[in-house]
Amino acid sequence: MSTIIADIKIPDSKLAIGAAELLREHGNDLLWNHSHRVFLFGVLQGQNAAVKFDPELLYISALFHDLGLTKHYSSADKRFEVDGANAARSYLQQHGVPDTSIRLVWDAIALHTTIGVAQYKEPEVALIYSGVGYDVMGENFDSITEEVREKVVSAFPRNNFKNKILPSFLEGFKHKPETTFGNIKADVCARLLPGFQGINFCDCVLHSPWKE
Template sequence: MTKNIASIIVPDSQLAKDAADVLHEYGSLLLWNHSHRVFLFGSLFGRQEKLVYDPELLYISALFHDLGLTSHYRSPDKRFEVDGANAARSFLEQHGISHEATRLVWDAIALHTTRGVAQYKEPVVALLYRGVVFDVIGDHFAELSEETRSQVVSAFPREGFKQKILQTFLDGFRHKPETTYGNINADVCERYLPGYKRPNFCDFVLQSPWNE
């Protein structure tokens, strides 16, 4: 794997290699390419904004951020983001990584679809989010040059990513659509699960057991 892309160094410590092995074993080519693009795009924004952070922690966050969608890591009843965060926490604890670093990675993964919150947290959390929304929906697309985008995509191709990632999302939580309540993933369920209608918060309020 190329270690320098768009002037961003891909971490190659033993910890980083072990994390990459996990994604390679349990993920897919789609998630492999997406996760590396997320790391690179997040890193590019970090460099652009002169943020101070640990690139290795951002890299591990990126590698694990969608593993909760996979058959190996998905739970029957938790949000996929939490499944991925829990997998990363277990991995880091097994490698003797500090509680604070582990917490940071857990937060980054658990919050990576939480728009309006993640971007205001610590740089590792914020940059994972920035990388995800840049790769998935092209958020702030013009802030990275066409040349830079092309270098990243050349190294880790998209290959029909738009359609494939939506199917990957659906496959990851079609068995537990209730976990998407209050989150953008409810959009995927409502569009692609026949007959599914997302819960409405107003109904929960009005139908609460309070006697009034």
């Protein structure tokens, strides 16, 4: 039987179920609930904006969007968003998904923390971005009613999410804090990683090997 939350069907194709199993295997309850809320909040905002999108691709993007934080998928030198995007691409390629769809999923995951860019791309990319923004920072909070929010949170609880998610972020990239240069996750390192010295773009310019 399919699962329906706030009148939204959770995709239950073989491809979707396989992706969910990977999140269950390598993630934790925090990422499981967050990823499903991201999908549902993304769908709800897509419905509000009357845009067309592929629910299955949106769901798979949501499931993989933070998997780059896990030990299994984390690389030594890439942004965690790219690690998650690469993992999703490999998974989809193994299942014969068309390249166009794979590129959409890759972009949705890789750009989900890229403020000022992702919201202007294809619906699947923009809706993962807005779903993340809604769940993590409460962006456009009143665009979804309290009644509908409660249905989503009842199915996929937050469980002190505000205080748990930042340490969870850090755990995923504390071994490679340099990958946060130029993106919002540098704020996580600055707040939670003792002795963190972020790279400064101005220093990169002024101390470049150019003579003038």
